[in-house]
Amino acid sequence: MIEFFKKYKAFFIGLIIIPIFYFLDTTKYLNIPRDQPFEVFIITLFWWLVIALPIHHYKYLITKKNVLLKVFAIIAIFFVALVIDSYMKVPDNPITFTLLLVFWLGFAYIIAPKFFTKYWKLITLIYAPLLLYFFYLRLLSGNLDAYLKIKENFPIYIFFIPIPLFFLVWVFEQWKWLQNLKNEKAKTELSLLRTQINPHFFFNTLNNLYALTIKNSKQAPDVILKLSDMMRYTIYEGEKETVKLLDEIEYLNNYIDLHKIRYKKSVEISFNYKDVNLHLTIAPLLYIMLLENSFKHGIDTLSENAFININLYDTNDAIFFVIENNFDPNEINKTKGIGLENLKKRLSLLYNNKHELTIDISNTIYKTTLKINKNA
Template identity: 35%
Template sequence: MKKKYIVLLHIVFWVLLIINTSYNKFTLNLFSSYLSVPHDASLYIKYLLIETGYTLILACCFYCSYLFIAPQFFVFKNYIKAVLYIVCTIVFIIVLRYVLEYGFFLPVLGFDNYRGHEWPLTDFARNVILYYFPGYFIYGLIFFFVENWYKNSRRHQELQKEKLTTELAFLRSQVNPHFLFNAINDIYALTYQRSEQAPEALLKLSVMLRYMLRDGNEDFMPLNREAEYLENVIALQRISAKGVAYVNFIQEGYIGDQQIASLIFIAFVENAFKHGVLNDPDNPVEIYLHADNTGIIFYVSNKKNNSLKDTTGGIGLNNVRRRLQLTYADKHELVVKDQGGFYMVKLVLKLSQ
């Protein structure tokens, strides 16, 4: 909240306190100095001015405690300075009350709080220390403690959010260069062979780069954009494999504007292409996407290519698992199976309603 709004809230609180207290005392006619005075609007103004003066004393107790004393206790641990501020606050309040009582209330408003008996400063000091100071002094300490705890909590949350954003950006950056490297190699091979498919492949790559470098940097993207991106990846793979890449991409349900973590599926698809058998029509790479407004199911299955050994390594499931943990926490389920010569990944995401 902006500082000016906080100040406004403080002002509103004290004004409401003054109005409420003065009105209650005016209604009950509690000031003996005004028992014979007509109960009218001019009398209420006097009540209002008197309560404003007494509330000013309370406010001084509160803000001296909140702004000066509490920080020395809780933040700087300077107890000597804190005690010095307490003494100065008490002295200031004693003088302020004395001036209000005998410099304004009695001569200007005709309000004699002591019924003709002038109090010495020692009595003022005892009354202030025992009555005025303790309550609002403690309120100031409590208010500072709660506010400081809230600010530290907010700061911690912001730091955690910033750390999360930075980590997610790093994880996404691990995805992009890896796929880019493979795609450029494929297009280079097509160009070297003077394939007629090279221009189309280059166009597909251009579309994907635009998405990866511009849109893919967003935390979330519409599901239909992610599906379109996967379609381009598959099309580029088929081109680079000279049409002998058998890939089935099935989309069911509502593939629309559901928000999903950007580039979250590409790791599974890329690993299937990289480590799977693509030229077997009886065992094609199966990619399945089903979605509605409540959740998404993404499934990839491929026959393992045991003869292909890639020493450069891949993106790895650890990267994807970490992104899912950071982005979806307990709203996802990831199942990985490696058995019978086949590799299968199933990801279930629960979307917020």
């Protein structure tokens, strides 16, 4: 919303025309007819745009001399129409009326050329029949008295009705632009968050692999294969909007297996996913952050009897991922990592108001539950 106000602040500045009109009317320098609200609205709209649009397009105008020439040209058309109207003193002068219509359409083209080009067929479809009908009534329906009598049932301001309608369409176009901007911003932020996943894990695993190859360990080929699968999954599957739970589970199992290789102490890790539909889909690389935290702040802080219990299951309306680990309260890492905050941001972007992330800490047990609605 702040970006919207910044982009269109000129139109808020243009609203100064309202207190100006009110002041001029109060001081009797201007007579605002109380019985013609529509005409007052059209005139106010016109002068509002005259003030706001040059301010809004100031940077553009000062760099485009041809645009400035067009602006001066349509202003000249406007004043020519006023001079002709005051000189000829003919009610609803067709010449004046045509010039004013050209002025309005030229004004619309200058301020929003892309919009005008996009909807020129619709504009022509609306204005051409109206203009032809006006000429017919004004020139071919009889004398001036006959026209004025017809005009009572055909108010001339009907020609200006499309102008606020087109303005509303333009506002809608700008609203769509703002929504697209928000979506693009969210996609960019989401892409950035994905790049922050697990870089240290891969470096640590490569170091472990280096140690295994030096020792000619039989585990080395298996580590290479699992690490390769994880890197492929992170790079390719991680860019997808959703993946099957089966693939996500395989990724988590590889992560667990690679960690087990480097531990010489007693570690108990259980991963239960018997009660979940493996064909359900979910955004990739969500659970890995919680699992990584369990290792980093749980098992890595304990010298013995460390455990991680994971339970993945689904109900009629949601998928649950529950992970529980013990930790040493005296070895709490006081530095705030990016993992959990990263996860919260991704969840808000992907499953806003359609997820629940709860954390329970009791003595030496840390338990996290992530619930994601199936209709998200």
